Structure formats: structure tokens, C-alpha cells
Amino acid sequence: MSLLSVEDLRVSYGSREVVHGVSFSLEKGSRTALVGESGSGKSVTARAVLQLDVAARLRGSVRLEGQELVDASAKVVRSVRGSRVGLVFQDPLTSLNPVMTIGWQIMQPLVIRGVKKKEARERGIALLSRLGVKDASGRFDDYPHQFSGGMRQRVVIAIAVIAEPELLIADEPTTALDVRVQAAVLDLLHEVAQERGMAVLLITHDLGVVAGFADDVVVMRHGRIVETAPVGPLFADPQHPYTKGLLGAVPRLDRDPSQRLVSVEEIEAVSR
Numbered sequence: 001m002s003l004l005s006v007e008d009l010r011v012s013y014g015s016r017e018v019v020h021g022v023s024f025s026l027e028k029g030s031r032t033a034l035v036g037e038s039g040s041g042k043s044v045t046a047r048a049v050l051q052l053d054v055a056a057r058l059r060g061s062v063r064l065e066g067q068e069l070v071d072a073s074a075k076v077v078r079s080v081r082g083s084r085v086g087l088v089f090q091d092p093l094t095s096l097n098p099v100m101t102i103g104w105q106i107m108q109p110l111v112i113r114g115v116k117k118k119e120a121r122e123r124g125i126a127l128l129s130r131l132g133v134k135d136a137s138g139r140f141d142d143y144p145h146q147f148s149g150g151m152r153q154r155v156v157i158a159i160a161v162i163a164e165p166e167l168l169i170a171d172e173p174t175t176a177l178d179v180r181v182q183a184a185v186l187d188l189l190h191e192v193a194q195e196r197g198m199a200v201l202l203i204t205h206d207l208g209v210v211a212g213f214a215d216d217v218v219v220m221r222h223g224r225i226v227e228t229a230p231v232g233p234l235f236a237d238p239q240h241p242y243t244k245g246l247l248g249a250v251p252r253l254d255r256d257p258s259q260r261l262v263s264v265e266e267i268e269a270v271s272r
């Protein structure tokens with residue numbers, strides 16, 4: 001049985017349907033990237049998995065290890081959120097509480113599950129250190145404003161994974177960071193996911209980050225999936241014209257410099 005199985009998921013806001021029946025699945029411990037240009041429905045799809053948006057009306061099926069979430073009670077969905085499925089969003093500042101120490105925030109998912117404070121603290125410091133924060137014990141009682149953007153995003157990841165969820169949904173987790181920090185944070189996320197056997201659904205518009213991170217890629221466009229493939233075949237031999245266009249728009253060091261990049265208008269034209 002798949003860890004996450006999404007079938008014919010439709011999402012509407014009022015009378016406007018923005019996701020038109022998407023289906024994909026994630027196996028335990030696997031990493032899938034959901035890619036597509038801005039507005040293609042990636043975030044709406046990811047948020048629908050955990051019903052984070054009260055205004056969204058869902059149809060279809062979202063099952064976590066066979067358990068249907070679309071028509072589940074709010075209590076069931078709440079119990080899945082944060083414990084079985086962790087979440088990381090783009091902006092670490094809005095994800096953190098500015099008046100609580102980062103240590104307190106990292107410990108919370110454990111403390112509310114009955115772990116003693118001393119143990120929660122030790123596990124929090126070890127995880128923060130694993131995520132590349134130097135002097136993690138000395139900095140555990142700092143406040144978010146005392147951390148740089150890259151460090152804050154490590155804190156957000158620590159909060160999301162400390163209770164060892166089976167699945168992490170990471171929506172553009174590094175977009176707000178500079179390129180060097182982006183790569184470091186994604187590498188760490190990859191390592192921590194592997195160590196813990198945690199599956200990851202990574203939402204990104206950046207195909208450059210997909211190659212080193214994901215096993216499988218789901219390409220969305222205009223609220224539909226246009227292609228699903230393992231990462232190797234997708235990069236080597238994309239089937240859909242839109243995917244070809246997306247790949248053609250990625251700058252590569254090994255590209256023949258005499259060839260231009262493909263523009264978004266050209267992608268639109270070729271896949272219309």
C-alpha cells in the first residue's frame with residue numbers, strides 16, 4: 001500500500017475549480033517533486049492533502065496508508081497534521097513565533113506528545129546540530145530574530161521533523177534563501193529524510209533542485225498533471241512538450257553557449 005495516494009483530486013474556491021482531478025502516489029521513504037510554473041496548482045494540491053485551506057472545497061480521494069482524509073472529521077485531520085505529516089513552507093519568518101525561543105518551538109511537537117522536557121531538549125539540540133547549526137546548545141534559547149534566514153529555515157525543518165513524521169510536505173522550502181544556502185539546506189533535508197525513512201513531497205518551480213533531490217517527478221500545468229516519471233528518465237527523455245519546454249528553460253553549465261534558453265512564451269506556444 002502506498003504511503004500517500006491522491007486520486008482524482010479536485011479543488012475549488014467558490015465556483016472556480018483550480019485543480020482538475022490530479023492523481024499521484026508516494027511510497028514510504030520516497031522523495032517526489034511536484035513541479036510546474038507559478039499558478040499551476042502545486043501549492044493548492046499540497047495544501048489540500050492536509051486540508052490547510054478552509055476556503056477550498058475538495059473532491060476525490062487523499063489516503064494516508066489507506067485512511068481517507070477528504071471526508072474525515074476535523075479531529076482526524078488534525079491528528080495527522082504535524083504528527084504523521086510534517087510541513088515546511090517557504091517563508092521561515094511567518095512559520096516561527098517571534099516571541100518564543102527557537103528551542104521552545106522545536107521541543108513543542110515532542111512535549112505535547114508527552115516527552116519529558118529534558119529529553120525533548122536533548123533531542124532538539126541534537127537535531128539542530130545535525131541540521132548544521134553551530135553551537136546548537138548555546139543557541140537553543142535564542143529568539144528567531146537572532147537567526148539568519150538560512151538558520152531560521154533549519155529551525156522550521158527541525159520543528160517539522162522532530163516528531164518523526166512519515167511524510168514531510170515541503171512547499172518551496174528554500175526559495176527565500178540565497179542559492180548557496182538553498183543547496184546546503186536541501187542536502188541536509190535529503191540526508192535527514194533518508195536517515196529517518198521519511199517520505200518527502202517537495203513542491204518547487206525550480207527544476208535545478210529536483211535532479212539531486214527527488215526519485216520521482218510530477219509535472220503540473222494549469223491544475224492538471226501532464227507527466228509523471230522517475231527523475232532520470234524525465235530529465236533524459238521528457239515526453240510532454242511542456243516538460244521539454246520547462247527543461248529547456250533551465251540554465252545548465254554544460255549547455256552549448258551558442259544555444260539560447262527557451263522563454264516562457266515559447267513553452268506556452270509549444271504546449272498549447
Ligand SMILES: Nc1ncnc2c1ncn2[C@@H]1O[C@H](COP(=O)(O)OP(=O)(O)OP(=O)(O)O)[C@@H](O)[C@H]1O
Nearest residue numbers: 013018036037038039040041042043044045055205
Ligand atoms: N485561497 C485561494 N482562493 C482562490 N484561489 C486560489 C487560492 N489559492 C490559490 N488559488 C488559485 O489557484 C491557482 C493555483 O495556485 P497555486 O498557489 O497552487 O499555484 P502554484 O503552482 O503553487 O504557484 P506558486 O509557485 O506561484 O505558488 C491559482 O490560479 C491561484 O490564483
